[in-house]
Amino acid sequence: MAVTTTQLWNLTKEFIHDSGLVRQHIDSYNEFVERGLQAIVDEVGDLPIEIGDYPLKIKLGKIEIGAPRVIEVDGTERSIYPAEARIRNLTYAAPLHMEMIPVIGEREGQPEMVYIGDLPVMLKSRICLLSKLSPDDLIGVGEDPLDPGGYFIVNGSERVIVALEDLAANRILVDIEHTGVNPAYKAKIFSTTVGFRARIEVTLKSDAGVYVTMPGIPSDIPFMILMRALGFEEDARVAELVSLDPSIQNELEGSFEKSLEATNQRDALLYLGNRLAPGQVDEYRLRKAESVLDRNFLPHMGRVPGDRREKGLFLAEIATRIIEVKLGRKTPDDKDHYANKRLKLAGSLLAELFRISFRNLTRDLKYQLERITIRRHIEFSIANAIRPGIITERVQHAIATGNWVRGRIGVTQLLDRTNFVSTLSHLRRLQSPLSRSQPNLEARDLHPTHYGRLCPDETPEGSNCGLVKNLALSSSISVGIDPKEIVDKLHRMGVTPVEESDKRLRATGGKVVVDGIIAGYSKDPVALADELREYRRQGKMSSEMNIAYHPPEVEDGRRELYINCDSGRVRRPLIVVDSGRPRLTEEHLASVDDGRLSWQDLIRNGVVEMLDADEEENALVAMYEHELRRDHTHLEIAPYLMLGIAASLIPFPEHNQSPRNAYESAMAKQALGVFSTNFFTRVDSRSHLLHYPQTPIVQTKPMEVFNYLERPSGQNVVVAILSFQGYNMEDAIIINKSSVDRGLFRSTFYRIYEAESRQYLGGLRDKFEIPEAGIRGYRGDRYYRMLEEDGMISPEAETMGNTVLVGRTSPPRFL
Incomplete structure (x- = not known):
C-alpha cells in the first residue's frame, strides 16, 4: 500500500469530522438525557405515602424533557435561543415532566404528567435548538456557525464542565501501603451505578486477617463474616472460591479464626446489625444489615437480595488478588496506567447531581402530601404538592458556581473566550482531583499510556503541572454499552458461568470479566479474545467494546480476559494489520476522498479500530508503513495526532526543546x-x-x-x-512607528457596565434620566454633560475616568 500523506490527511479529517472536537461532552450529555435520567427515576421506583390506615403510593413512570424555553414575567411561555439567554442573563434550560400514578391499595389512579423542574441544556446537544440548524440559520439566530457547543448558559454566563480524571469504576486495584512496620496489602474498588458510588476496601493486615470496609458500617468487617452474611457458610467452599492453590488458601487461616463468633448466615447478619443498630431487637438488626448489604455493598452487581451470591463471588476474587500480590504472583496495579483511569464527563457528573436533587424532590413530595392530607383532610394533588424549584435551583446553582456533590469544587468554569483556540482547548481539558499542594510526582509524570490520548505538551506551569491535561487530537471517549448483552453473548460462545465451573476449568482455563462482572471461565481465553476481536471487526459486536488478555505474570499463574464496555475510556484509532499488511488499501482511501466511505464504514469493515489503553497492551503498533513486520498488529495513522489543539499550532515541534x-x-x-x-x-x-x-x-x-x-x-x-x-x-x-500607524497589533477592549431599574412597593421605580441639582448624591453638571435625555451616554462618545455613563435616580425613600 503506497499511501501519500495527503490521503492519510484526508483519513484524519474524516476521523475528526466524525468524532468531533467536543463530541465527548455532547455524547455524554445525550446519553444522560436519553437513558441516565430514566435510570435514576427507575432506581427510586415507587414512593410510599403514609396517610392514615389505607395504603397509598406514588408510582414513578416515564420522564420526558421538552425544548428550551423561557417563562416571561406575565406567565407566557415561548422557545428561546442561546443568544437571547446570553443577552438577558437567562438560563438556557428545558422543562422536565414526569409521569406519576397514584396507587391506592391495588387500584391505580389516573396518570399525571407533572412538571418537576428545569434542566440546563448543553449547546449543540440533541435537545438544543441549534443542533438542527444549518450554518446560515445559525447566523440568523445570532450564533457563530463554527461555535463548537459543549457548554451551558446559566444566568447569561457560559459555563463548561471540565472533565474529571478518576480511577476506573468497578475495577479491582491492589496496592501495598508501607505506613507501619509491616506492609498492608489493600484492594480498592469504586462500585458505581447510575450516579451512586460506593468505595469498598479490602485489606490484608499484618495479623493475617482480611478485613472489609464499606459505606454505612463504621468499622472493619472480617472477610469471613461478610462471606457468611452473603450466604457462603462453609469454610471449605469459601476457600475453594478464593483459590484452589493450597498456598493461597493457607493465607486465609487468620480470617477463619476471626470469624468463630458467627458460624452461620443469621449470626453473621446479626454481627453486622450490632455495628449498625446496637441494642435494637434482632429483627430490626437483621433488616438493617440486609439493607446495607443490598444497597451499599458492591451496588454495581445489583441491589436486591438475589444478587448476594454474585457479590460473594466477587469478594472472593478481591481476596484472591490481594493474596497473589502478597505472595509475589502479581505486581501491584499501576494507578497511573490509563487502563485504570476513566474520564467523568458532563453526563456522568450531571447524573450524580441529578440523583441527589431528585432524592430531595421525592422526600419533599412525600412530606408535602402527608402534611396536606393529614392536617387539612383534603384530597391530595401531586401537581400542587411538588416543588419544581428543588431540582431547578440545585442543578443551576451547581453549574453556576462549580460546587458539586461530595464536596468537589471547581467542576465547572467560565468558558475561556480569549481566542478560538483557547475555547476549544478549554472544552477538551481534563483535571485530576489530586491535591495541588502535594507533590504526587508519579501522577504528574507523562505515562507511556498517555501516547495518542493526552497531549504531552499542553499542561500549565506551577502547582497544576501534570494534573491539568488536554486531550490529544486522536483521542475519543467511549460512551459505553450495556455489559449484560456482552455477558449473554459470551455464555452462548461457550464461557462457563462461575457456578457451573468445575475445579479443572478454574485451574486450567481463564477468568472472563466484563466491566467488573465475572462472566465465567473460558477453556482458551486467547482464542476467545481473537474471536471477539474478529466479531467486532465484522460489525457483529459493538465497536465500543475493547478486549484485553492479561497473561500470567508467573509460571502456573492465572490467565484473565477483561472486556471493557463502560463509558469514559480514552481510546485512539489505529489501522488494523494482518500478517504485516495493513487492511487499509488505496481503494479505501480513494473512497474516503470521494466521500463514498465514512469513518464509521471503515470501523464496521474492520479496517480501523479504536483501542483503549488496556487492549493496546496486547498490540504491537508500527509508527510508519515501512517499519511493518509480520508480528505487528496495528499501524499509526499519523504521528502528529499525538498533540493537542494548542500544541498542533507549532510548526516543526520536534525540533524544539520540550519546555518551549x-x-x-x-x-x-x-x-x-x-x-x-x-x-x-x-x-x-x-x-x-x-x-x-x-x-x-x-x-x-x-x-x-x-x-x-x-x-x-x-x-x-x-x-x-x-x-x-x-x-x-x-x-x-x-x-x-509606521507599522503601528498602519494598524499593527491594533485591538479593541470591550467592557460592560450595567445598570437596572428596580420597581418598589406602591408602584415606585428607578428612573434613567439626567439627575437634577438638589437630589441626594448629585455630583455636579460637568459629570453629566455626556448624558442624553434618556439618561444614557450617546453611542461612540469619547469618555475618560470618572465620566458618568448612566444617570439613574431612585425614589427618595429608597436612596
Whole structure:
C-alpha cells in the first residue's frame, strides 16, 4: 500500500469530522438525557405515602424533557435561543415532566404528567435548538456557525464542565501501603451505578486477617463474616472460591479464626446489625444489615437480595488478588496506567447531581402530601404538592458556581473566550482531583499510556503541572454499552458461568470479566479474545467494546480476559494489520476522498479500530508503513495526532526543546484574535478583539480541522533580532512607528457596565434620566454633560475616568 500523506490527511479529517472536537461532552450529555435520567427515576421506583390506615403510593413512570424555553414575567411561555439567554442573563434550560400514578391499595389512579423542574441544556446537544440548524440559520439566530457547543448558559454566563480524571469504576486495584512496620496489602474498588458510588476496601493486615470496609458500617468487617452474611457458610467452599492453590488458601487461616463468633448466615447478619443498630431487637438488626448489604455493598452487581451470591463471588476474587500480590504472583496495579483511569464527563457528573436533587424532590413530595392530607383532610394533588424549584435551583446553582456533590469544587468554569483556540482547548481539558499542594510526582509524570490520548505538551506551569491535561487530537471517549448483552453473548460462545465451573476449568482455563462482572471461565481465553476481536471487526459486536488478555505474570499463574464496555475510556484509532499488511488499501482511501466511505464504514469493515489503553497492551503498533513486520498488529495513522489543539499550532515541534513547546501551548491561548464572529451581539463582561488578524504564513495541517484559519489570532511580522546600540536588552521590543500607524497589533477592549431599574412597593421605580441639582448624591453638571435625555451616554462618545455613563435616580425613600 503506497499511501501519500495527503490521503492519510484526508483519513484524519474524516476521523475528526466524525468524532468531533467536543463530541465527548455532547455524547455524554445525550446519553444522560436519553437513558441516565430514566435510570435514576427507575432506581427510586415507587414512593410510599403514609396517610392514615389505607395504603397509598406514588408510582414513578416515564420522564420526558421538552425544548428550551423561557417563562416571561406575565406567565407566557415561548422557545428561546442561546443568544437571547446570553443577552438577558437567562438560563438556557428545558422543562422536565414526569409521569406519576397514584396507587391506592391495588387500584391505580389516573396518570399525571407533572412538571418537576428545569434542566440546563448543553449547546449543540440533541435537545438544543441549534443542533438542527444549518450554518446560515445559525447566523440568523445570532450564533457563530463554527461555535463548537459543549457548554451551558446559566444566568447569561457560559459555563463548561471540565472533565474529571478518576480511577476506573468497578475495577479491582491492589496496592501495598508501607505506613507501619509491616506492609498492608489493600484492594480498592469504586462500585458505581447510575450516579451512586460506593468505595469498598479490602485489606490484608499484618495479623493475617482480611478485613472489609464499606459505606454505612463504621468499622472493619472480617472477610469471613461478610462471606457468611452473603450466604457462603462453609469454610471449605469459601476457600475453594478464593483459590484452589493450597498456598493461597493457607493465607486465609487468620480470617477463619476471626470469624468463630458467627458460624452461620443469621449470626453473621446479626454481627453486622450490632455495628449498625446496637441494642435494637434482632429483627430490626437483621433488616438493617440486609439493607446495607443490598444497597451499599458492591451496588454495581445489583441491589436486591438475589444478587448476594454474585457479590460473594466477587469478594472472593478481591481476596484472591490481594493474596497473589502478597505472595509475589502479581505486581501491584499501576494507578497511573490509563487502563485504570476513566474520564467523568458532563453526563456522568450531571447524573450524580441529578440523583441527589431528585432524592430531595421525592422526600419533599412525600412530606408535602402527608402534611396536606393529614392536617387539612383534603384530597391530595401531586401537581400542587411538588416543588419544581428543588431540582431547578440545585442543578443551576451547581453549574453556576462549580460546587458539586461530595464536596468537589471547581467542576465547572467560565468558558475561556480569549481566542478560538483557547475555547476549544478549554472544552477538551481534563483535571485530576489530586491535591495541588502535594507533590504526587508519579501522577504528574507523562505515562507511556498517555501516547495518542493526552497531549504531552499542553499542561500549565506551577502547582497544576501534570494534573491539568488536554486531550490529544486522536483521542475519543467511549460512551459505553450495556455489559449484560456482552455477558449473554459470551455464555452462548461457550464461557462457563462461575457456578457451573468445575475445579479443572478454574485451574486450567481463564477468568472472563466484563466491566467488573465475572462472566465465567473460558477453556482458551486467547482464542476467545481473537474471536471477539474478529466479531467486532465484522460489525457483529459493538465497536465500543475493547478486549484485553492479561497473561500470567508467573509460571502456573492465572490467565484473565477483561472486556471493557463502560463509558469514559480514552481510546485512539489505529489501522488494523494482518500478517504485516495493513487492511487499509488505496481503494479505501480513494473512497474516503470521494466521500463514498465514512469513518464509521471503515470501523464496521474492520479496517480501523479504536483501542483503549488496556487492549493496546496486547498490540504491537508500527509508527510508519515501512517499519511493518509480520508480528505487528496495528499501524499509526499519523504521528502528529499525538498533540493537542494548542500544541498542533507549532510548526516543526520536534525540533524544539520540550519546555518551549509547553510554553507555546500556554501562550497560544493568550493571543488576541477573533474569538467569535457574533462579538457585536454578545455582552461579555470583558472581551478583547484584534482588528486585523492574519492567517500564519507557516501553517500546520491540524489548523485546517479545527477552523483556525477561519478564526485566526495574531499577525505575521518581520522581526530583526540584534543588540540595541551595543546593550544586551534581553527581551525588550522596539516596534516600527509606521507599522503601528498602519494598524499593527491594533485591538479593541470591550467592557460592560450595567445598570437596572428596580420597581418598589406602591408602584415606585428607578428612573434613567439626567439627575437634577438638589437630589441626594448629585455630583455636579460637568459629570453629566455626556448624558442624553434618556439618561444614557450617546453611542461612540469619547469618555475618560470618572465620566458618568448612566444617570439613574431612585425614589427618595429608597436612596
